[in-house]
Amino acid sequence: MCVVVVGGAAAGLIGCERQAGSPGAASGAGWREVSEEQLTPTRKVARDAALSAIDDLQQTLLAQVSASIQQRGPAGTITVCKDLAPELAEEVGRTHGVRIGRTSHRLRNPRNTGPAWMKPVVEAQRDEVVMMAGPGDAVRLAIPIHVAAPCLACHGRPDLLAAEVVTALGEQYPDDEATGFAEGDLRGWFWVETVETP
Numbered sequence: 721m722c723v724v725v726v727g728g729a730a731a732g733l734i735g736c737e738r739q740a741g742s743p744g745a746a747s748g749a750g751w752r753e754v755s756e757e758q759l760t761p762t763r764k765v766a767r768d769a770a771l772s773a774i775d776d777l778q779q780t781l782l783a784q785v786s787a788s789i790q791q792r793g794p795a796g797t798i799t800v801c802k803d804l805a806p807e808l809a810e811e812v813g814r815t816h817g818v819r820i821g822r823t824s825h826r827l828r829n830p831r832n833t834g835p836a837w838m839k840p841v842v843e844a845q846r847d848e849v850v851m852m853a854g855p856g857d858a859v860r861l862a863i864p865i866h867v868a869a870p871c872l873a874c875h876g877r878p879d880l881l882a883a884e885v886v887t888a889l890g891e892q893y894p895d896d897e898a899t900g901f902a903e904g905d906l907r908g909w910f911w912v913e914t915v916e917t918p
C-alpha cells in the first residue's frame with residue numbers, strides 16, 4: 721500500500737512562542753501557507769500531532785483493508801470500504817483530537833470531498849507536502865498519496881480490473897472517477913487539521 725514518509729517526533733518547546741508577526745493573520749481566516757523553516761516551535765508540535773494522526777489512519781486502513789482482502793477478496797472489500805473508511809477517519813480524528821480525511825482530484829466516493837481549504841491543493845494537484853499555519857497555533861497539512869502496486873486491484877486500468885471488482889464498483893460508486901491509475905501516480909491526499917488552541 722502507499723507509503724507516507726512521516727517525520728520523526730521532532731520535539732519542540734511549548735510556551736515560548738508569540739504570535740510572531742504573521743502577515744497572513746490580517747487576511748482571510750488568518751491562515752497562510754508556511755514552509756518548515758517558518759514553523760514556530762509550538763506549531764512544530766501541532767504539525768507532529770497531525771503527522772502522527774495521518775500515520776495512524778494510514779496504518780489502520782492498511783491493516784483493515786489487507787485483512788478484508790484476505791477474507792473477502794478485493795470485490796468483497798469494496799462493499800465494506802464505503803462505511804469502513806469514513807468511520808476509521810472519524811475514529812482516528814477523535815483519538816488524536818484532529819479533523820482528518822482523504823480526498824482526491826479523482827474521487828471514488830463524493831463524500832470524500834475535502835474541506836474548503838483543500839480545494840486549491842486539489843485543483844492544482846499539488847504533489848508535495850503543503851503546510852498552513854492558522855490562529856492559535858493550529859496547523860493544516862496535506863500529504864500526497866501515490867499509487868502502489870496493490871492499489872491497482874481497485875484503482876488500476878478498467879480493462880485490467882477483475883470483473884467482480886468492476887461490478888462492485890458500479891454498484892457502490894456509480895460516479896467513480898478513481899480507476900485508470902498507474903503505479904506512482906498521484907492518487908490524492910491525506911488532509912488533517914489540528915484544533916485551534918487558545
Ligand code: HEC
Pocket residue numbers: 721722789793794795797798799801802803805806822823824826827828829830832865866867868870871872873874875898907908909
Ligand atoms: C479493495 C479495493 C481497494 C484497494 C486495494 C485500494 N482502494 Fe482506495 N478506495 C477503495 C474504495 C472502495 C474507496 C472509497 C472509500 C469510501 O467510500 O470512502 C477508496 C478510496 C480511496 C481514496 C479516497 C478518495 C476517494 O477517491 O474517495 C484514496 C485516496 C485511495 N482510495 C487511495 C488508495 C491507495 C493509495 C491504495 C493502495 C495503497 C488503495 N486506495 C487501495 C478501494 C480500494
